[in-house]
Amino acid sequence: TEQAFPRDVCVHELFEAQAARTPEAVAVTFEGTSLTYGALNEQATQLAAYLQRLGVGPDVLVGVYMERSFDFIISLAGIWKAGGAYVPLDPFNPSQRLLHMVEDSNVKIILTQGHLQGKLEVAEDVSMISLDEINRQKVVDEDETAPIVEREVQPHHLAYVIYTSGSTGRPKGVMVEHRNISHLICGYVKTYNLTAKDRSPHLAGLGFDATVWEIWSCLTIGASIVLVDEEARLSPEKLKDWLIKHKITITFITTPLVKVMQTLEWPTHTSLRYLLTGGEKMTTTPVSPLPFTLINYYGPTETTVVVTAGEVKVNATNQMPPIGKPIPNARIYILDKQMQPVPIGVPGEICIGGLGVTRGYLGKKELTQEKFIPSPFDKGERLYRSGDIGTYNADGNIEYIGRIDHQVKINGVRMELGEIATVLHSHEQVKEAIVIVREDEYIGKQLVAYVVVDEQQEHMDHILQHYMTEQLPQVMVPSVYVFLNALPLNANGKVDRKALPVPDTYVAEEQVVHPSTSMEKTVARACQELLGTNNISMSDNFFKLGGHSLLAAQFISRLRKTLDVEIPLRTVFDTTTLAALAAAIEGILQTEQRAKRLVLRSVERTSAGTSLSFAQQRLWFLDQLEPGSAKYNVPSYYRLQGAL
Structure with missing residues (x-):
């Protein structure tokens, strides 16, 4: 799978070359605001000069505690230009987890935004530097700006350290070098024939390594990145509409979301050419054609984002798709316990070689030696033992089976x-x-x-x-x-x-709080259908019943279709019980109805009026019970033939 790529340059140097070629081209957009390649490069250069004055250089780690924004991308480029490597600190993660990352990585500088300043209580020897519009002018004094040191960082130096879950109860940092990323994005660009005309979103979690893939594959070829808003990011329906609206041509979306998105109704033609997915086992395939190519990816963080890819084709039998074949410059071996290749169709451990294999775990030499081993097949190469079980099929595709450990x-x-x-x-x-x-x-x-x-x-x-x-x-x-x-x-x-006993989620009858209003019944019914249980009390919490963020998005989608009302996803997280959720939705519904209601001009009555018929009373009563209901609307259509 060998493929040529520029081995002697770092990712930010590829970006700098592109910025020099197309300084006026749009690099990043967000909610109508754009940042050009020239502006992004200039701001990153200023930041790099400042960081170098603070001592940032090769293999020096800098924390990035920011939300999805222009500042986040500027910070990554600035750290790389200074010669350093970044540690992403996603503000949506618990503070205790982030503080462990700060301590474990020994970062002494953390770049942040003004509104996040002070939210992470770091040690006194750690400097938190804000990069918002006001403070950026203080960071770099025009009279004191020094040129950054050219070519101090080399492809074998660290680009970032990203933390994954650890068996000791603490997350462990994976050290990724510039050359690991360069091979990945160059192969990605060639595989999908990406050009400056492409548009790709940045929607991966900021602590997820797919972020690197999303951003730098575009910014090294002159393409545009569009930042997604958080509300659309976790809703399959909203994300589909967002992709279409912003004319996205290629995107990576995690497997759980794609499982839903592939079942949605798509227009016959769309700008989207490729939808890439990964992060979890793909268990379903599209049952009808999609207007784009769906690609299933697989890869641990320890081997730089992804190492295999395979097209997911329409399959009426819904057979589980394979994880595909090795990407360029990656080698996949299926080995037994003696580290010998197993025959085709026989399960074994997925061991990964090639240019994506990273340096190892930060500060964990023994664990690195255990998981990153000398290759028995290529002298001088290392293999990463993934702990995943898979098989090679006769056609060269790999099927993922599961995990060796827990x-x-x-x-x-x-x-x-x-x-x-x-x-x-x-x-x-x-x-x-x-x-x-x-x-x-x-x-x-x-x-x-x-x-x-x-x-x-x-x-x-x-x-x-x-x-x-x-x-x-x-x-x-x-x-x-x-x-x-x-x-x-x-x-x-x-x-x-x-x-271990199967959990008993049964609620005693005397403890059940039954739905008492029309809205509570609607919420309970949607919850029962989604979670597959009738044993629901209005005092239950959606997440305690087994819900999670993606099911919450599907839950809101069902209610949106039933009630014809826009419900923020956050509502499910902010309410502690189903009863409270129903009350919150009722409030949203009434607010929308008041906004839509026409203002009627009062007319003086000339007589006492006429009593309502029973049918009219029924309609009035139902409207009081459920204002604005469309239950008695009668849709109809006429087919006309001939000239009008």
């Missing part, structure tokens, strides 16, 4: 179950804990925590849920808590996972 992916996020259990253990009331994944036909993958506590308290599940939400991202917080007197053990004294 590392899992839920909603596109890779996590160690041990990390979640460790955080759970840290609660003062918890004696023992284990976290597993259970899969449900309706809900999908669900984290279930089995807990032994010192003393069972009332609402202990709510207490632990609140505690975990403060420590971990929402996707890593268990949906269900099962309390046991002791964890079951096998003959070897280890926890017998097979003996």
Whole structure:
């Protein structure tokens, strides 16, 4: 799979060359505002000079604590121009997790935005520098601006350190070099024939390595990047409309979203040529043709974003698609426990070689030696042991089967179950804990925590849920808590996972709060259909019932179609019970109806009027019960033939 690419230059140098060729071309747009290549390059250069005066150089790490913005991209380019490497710190992650990353990576400089200043309580020896419009002028004094040191950074130097879930309960940093990225984006551009006419969104999470892929594959060829708003990012329907509206030509979207998007109704023709997906096992295929090519990707962070790709074709039998074949400059081996290749069709561990294999784990020499091993097939090359199980098919495609250990992916996020259990253990009331994944036909993958506590308290599940939400991202917080007197053990004294009881989500009849209004009934019905259960109380929380962020998007989509009302996705997260959610939606509905209601001019009556008929009374009553309902509208159409 070898393919030529410029091995002696770094990614930002490819960007600088493009900025010199097309300084007036639009590099990035967001909500009607644009930033040209020339302006982006100039601001990044100024920032680089400032960072170099602070001591930033090769392999020096700089934190980036920002939301999706122009500043985020300027910061990445500026850090690279200074010779340093960045550590993404997504503000949407819990502070405790981010503080561990800051401490573990030993960053002493963190670039941020004005409105985020002070939200992350770092140690005194760490400098938080704001890059908003006002403070940027203070960062670089025109009279003191020094030229940046040319060519100090080389392709073998670090480009970024990104953190993934760790089995010790702490995330571990993966060290990625410039040459790892260069081969990836150059191969990507050639594979899809990308040009300056292409438009691609930046919609990956800021702590997700796909961000590198999205941004720099475009900014090295003169194409434009469009920043997506957070509301559209997690809603399949809204994201589809957003892609069409902004004339996006190629995009990467995580698997859980694509599973829904491939079932939506698309226009016959659209600007979108390629929709790339990955991050989780693709279990379905389109059952009808799509107006774009769907590509399924696979790859661990340790091998730079992706290493295999395969087209997902229409399949009426809905057969699970493979993860494809190795991308340019990647080598994939399926090996047994003795590190020998297995025959075609026989499962083995997916081991990865090639130019995407990264330096290893930051500050974890033993773990690096364990996972990054000398290749038995190519002298001088290293292989990364992914821990994933797969098989080679006769046609050269690879099928992904699952994980060797208990590392899992839920909603596109890779996590160690041990990390979640460790955080759970840290609660003062918890004696023992284990976290597993259970899969449900309706809900999908669900984290279930089995807990032994010192003393069972009332609402202990709510207490632990609140505690975990403060420590971990929402996707890593268990949906269900099962309390046991002791964890079951096998003959070897280890926890017998097979003996763990299936969670009993049944709610006693006397504890059930039944829906009492039309809106509550609508919300309960949508919840029952989506989660596949009738055992729902209006006092339940959507997420405790097994919901997660992507199911929340589908939940809102169902309610939007039923009620014809625009409901912000945040509403599901901000309400603690289904009853509160119904009340919030009722408020939104009434607000919209008041806005739409025509102002009527009062007319003086000349008589006492006429009593309503029973049919009219029924219509009046239903309108009072559910204002603005379209239930009694009668749609009709006429087909006319001939000239008009």
